[in-house]
Amino acid sequence: MILQFLAPWLYLTLVQRKVEGGRNGWRMMEREFKHVKYLWRDEEVAGLSPLDRLVYRSNKLGEDITLTNTGGGNTSAKLIERDPLTGEEVEILWVKGSGGDLRTAKRDGFASLYLDKVRAMKALYLRHPERGPKTPVEDAMYPLYAHCVYNLNPRACSIDTPLHTFVPYKHVDHLHPNAVIAIAASVNQERLCRTIYGDDVIYVPWQRPGFDLGLKIEQLIKDHPRARGVLLGHHGMSSWSDDDKTCYETALEIVERAARYIAERDRGERTFGGLRYRPISDGERRRIQVEIIPWLRGQLSVERRFVATVQDDERALWFVNSVEGPRLAELGTSCPDHFLRTKIKPLFVDWDPESGDVERLKGLLGEGLERYRRDYAAYYNRCRRPDSPPMRDPNPTVILIPGLGMIAWGKNKSESRMTAEFYNCAIEVMRGAEAIDEYEALDEQEAFDIEYWSLEEAKLRRLPPEKELDRQVAVIIGAGSGIGRAAAHRLSKEGAHVVCVDLDEEAAQRTAQEIVAVRGEGLGVAGSGISGCGPAIGLRCDLTDRRTIARAFEDAILAFGGIDAVIVTAGIFVPPDRAGRVSDEDWARTFAINVTGAYIVADEARRVFERQSLKGGSIVLTTSANAVVAKKGSLAYDASKAAANHLVRELAVELAPLVRVNAVAPATVVRGSAMFPRDRVIASLAKYGIPFDESESTDVLREKLANFYAQRSLLNVPIEPEDQAEAIFLLVSARLGKTTGHIIPVDGGLQDGFLR
Template identity: 60%
Template sequence: MEANLQTPTFNHVHYKWDDTHAETLDPLGRLVYRSNILGSDQRITNTGGGNTSSKVFETDPLTGRQVEVLWVKGSGGDLRTSKRENFSSLYQDKLIELQDLYASKPDTGLKSPAEDQMVGMYAHTTFNLNPRPSSIDTPLHSFLSGRHVDHMHPNSIIAIAASKNCEKLTKEIFGDEMAYVPWMRPGFELGLAMKHIEAKHPAARAIMMGQHGFISWDDDDKTCYELTLRLIEKASEFIEQKYQANGGDASVFGGPKYQSLPETERRQILASILPYLRGQVSEQKRFIGTIQDDEKILRFVNSSDAPRLADLGTSCPDHFLRTKIKPLYVPWNPQKEDLETLRKKLAKGIAEYRKDYEKYYSKCKHANSPAMRDPNPTVVLIPGLGMIAWGKDKSESRVTAEFYNCAVEVMRGAEAIDTYISLPQQEAFDIEYWLLEEAKLQRMPAEKELARQVVIVVGAGSGIGKQTAHRLVKEGAHIVCVDMNLGAAQATAKEITDQYGLGIGVGGSGISNCGPAIALQGDITNRAGIRAMLDEVALAYGGFDHICITAGIFVPSDTTGHIPDDKWALTFNINVAGSYFVADEAAKTWRDQGLQGNLVLTTSANAAVAKKGSLAYDTSKAAANHLVRELAIELSPLVRVNGVAPATVVSGSAMFPRDRVIGSLAKYNIPFKESEDTASLVEKLAQFYADRTLTKSPITPADQAEAYFLLVTQRLSKTTGQIITVDGGLHEAFLR
């Protein structure tokens, strides 16, 4: 009880330190713990932003002596999700000795070749063969005297750092406890500058980093954690007092200029424009979208000052590496202008944005700068609607959304206490096109075959559809699991998300706050329902690329050998008309996007083999075969249409429930007992069907999934209007 009374109280951050837990951990474990609880609060640092360190004495594996080791979050890590393996370890004395090596070079200085070369030297100071690459911020942690160091990117601190009078405000708010360093690119020179600042300001336990963030230190890890929180709290309190004194929400960003549209109308308009917008920004490489339309982002995009502030761009380097130099602000009046006007303004805005980006590159580039990257915006702001963020995958687009949310909060705070300023364009360019940053991009693993793509799998709740969903996500696809049985679709989506993770991003509103897979209920015989489903996909990911329809129905004949008329209609409605309805509605989205896609239907070997007992099913699949050919013509050249023709997929198929399996065993005079479990009965029937094929192997949903994968990739990019049979080799079904 007494310990609880001593716990510090904060209003603007969460205090999460638990002595009982911390005492069970070794020094590295305590660093991981401190990092995780700092990173878990978005008001303390953004996803992937900031880093932490501890100087720990370890036994040198070479000498057996105790040596001081700097453990610091490695390159590319995220504090919230970091584990022990995400931290690099370096000999502290060797890092200090690098200062002499650097001083001996003739071409030292900020942004000098010598400074960049020092990054390559960090690997030579590695302790115990740790493979984790070191962060560019390593010198900051090494050269400060504190045994524990936190470098964070809180919105409240960055608001001060991005204010016109940052140095003056730092002194006013923090006194001697926090010193100040003007903007400097992260690296060796910044580490040396911090070392000198600490020596000059012995009372300081933190340094404000102009237009960047702050760094704090102490010799006790818990005290360091509490210091970090206390400084953020002090900054937040100062900003909120000024904010309220200036009129608060009612007057923020110059007050409202437009009103938000009602949520239902917002989502309808967003669903309508997102595929078009995705096609435009995917001019070079495809992007995945995330929408954000919460109160804070709407307050910003609707404001009088939004055009001015958006044009200034972001300040913190972490932010603009994702959001680019600035967002695209679309001057659309939601109260007076219609959807067609919005489309025209989007087209004009994107064209102008590309030209502006090309000018920015041409103006700022150096002789050795990397080639210009994609000039399309990654953040689009629309009054009345909100924000649309783009990234190479869902996680990255959510991070992009998160970072611009942070930028908005930074601008809110800076404008409340002073005037917001962004980095000069040249400084921003030198970060964006830094050769070390380019080298990091070049080291990234090659993207998977279906990366940046969204695939809708209809029938994903079971059997072939479930296997297809798992096969495609393995190659980098985002999967929309659609099924009449929503619970089954949700189960597949959960399996995918559990296996591949939700991603590190936290941005996104509604269904757009998702991971690599979502689940939707879908009845392919209901055109309105299909449209609603496709609109939800647009809101989740910005659009889609491919559709695999694995849903189907088999209605056996009754005891007299007949199939009732209504079951005939149902069979054709699902197996033929449903696929057409999906294709017809999807065609609107494909045309809006202007991106090439694939439609894969499911037919059957039965389409080519006449036999007793499945008249409605077999003829519906024959019609589906021809539907593939007709749609290939209708949707060309933008969309390739092909079919997969399975045969006798018993195991894992929803079309072979126990009663049908028993009926088939009896039909073919295969011995069985009613008391046998379903799995045993299925195995007998599957083997019977396998023995009829040329390959003599049971046919599984996974075998079918391989064909769907093949048809949605570029491996068969010149194939359309064709049927691929996956039947084990049924000679009766050979084309003739």
């Protein structure tokens, strides 16, 4: 019981284990870490080079999202390398590069600088009488790192490079842990730092990263040689050591001590003042989200389209439903890494979810968006400097709605997912600060000066140009094979987010996984469910069942926020029986899939397009050369495709001017098509008298049939799925943005099918 009356720092010190060796300092045992993940394994680093150990350490820190946000934080090591010109040994500072991510960093993610040259910049900086944070002298130092580059390394270095340079230890870890930032964003942050850490951690009030901050920390370490880390007001923390493993463990120790201090004082739901609104059911939340999110996308995407991430887990709902949620949201975020993504504050819409009144919610959102844009413009005009970059998009990137959760927006799924992740971090920071003290946001002018800092602007300019279909969401029905699969890959290549849909859900998911394997998951924490997806998802639908089609569009909305293009490549061919007749059932099934199914898809898509109210949507159906070339033995199929041709024209009239509707009309596509299983290929080869051996593989048999069909065209070339995918891309893109109601033949030249 006596321990309860001891100072918190003393209590925490009693559970620590001293390590032999003066410079190793304090360190907790692995089993004592409860709030962070201890991931270092000696057997995994054995035999690694010093640089690869830095990569390993960085990856392990990045794997634990409680330690730092995606793309945030940086690590460094001062290593001995061989100069490529002189062959002499030189000391090189390896530091995580600008814009990189600790979790995914590889060797090429680290900048390398001659340490003596970077340190020589100190004299140059001190020579200027007008030096200091946020001065022209400070900003002029960053370009000089280009003169210090080792071995022509093209990776741009971090703005925190001075911190890593002037800390007099070989290894430095700079992180943005929620628990530590909660202390750093409290009103009494300096006192809390002393209480929790004693002399082990130095406190530095908020200051923008740069040379001046690096030199201040250098001096503080001289004044406090026992210190093993620093707490940076409103920013984060750093740890250091001459041993890389100790540096890693010290970082974890600093975070663990903060997290324990908060956990002992957390009041659960009462930390945010308790619930103002009761949670609604999952089904009701989904119903409202599906209705409101595409509408919201249309309101935000006036100039450029946005992609959404929906966060409606327990913690997000706890915050938006709480008494203190509106107050804290209005204060804005604290850590610079957070509001660079989330803007200075989110839009909080005070709506009663129990009413279920969607029209009322739309009214509040409309008013809130208008007010937010005015407020953001006023903020820009209040805080702008003579050399500030032009005002960026004034729309919010985070929207908070009681009952529904958080909706984050970005130019692509990766960016919106990161934005959601960062505001989740902001919520955790507020929770921790409110538990132990009182949350304090960063000063408005300081926030602006970070958001519009010339170095951040330069980072934005280094981003690669957007691709042609960036910011767009394409739903492809039939994506599990053949033309649909090829179209999914083609549109993805141009930056589109792809919703792969097929009757065969596993095939749809395989196509989605292929896209993810090419493009990667993207940055940001994936989270759970559809809202945590990457650039593609795989879903199931049955073209004869409107409910499954509607569900697929709902899932697309929850995954990406809306839709921009819908492509239908799914279809069916039912051959006649041996007497040459088509049963009533097969006739009905053929039209149900090839015509009615396409209509239902377009009708359900129309609902989403109308909610968005964004011009430029596109629907592309797949008809056939058979729609205009009558053939024996395919009566039901040919008639259905002729009907589909006219469906295109009717839909173009119905959906104008919001949506363009067109089609591609292929000749027979054999390779990769689900409509050509092995038995049909063999039947066709036999029908046309093409020699074959049943022992041959299906691919070989398909190739023989495709080559036969090729000889019937003017160009004498097989028609491939990729040929149709190219035409689909053209129709979806702005390249044919003034074309609607047309069918583009991709058939190698069938003169019987020429327009007449």
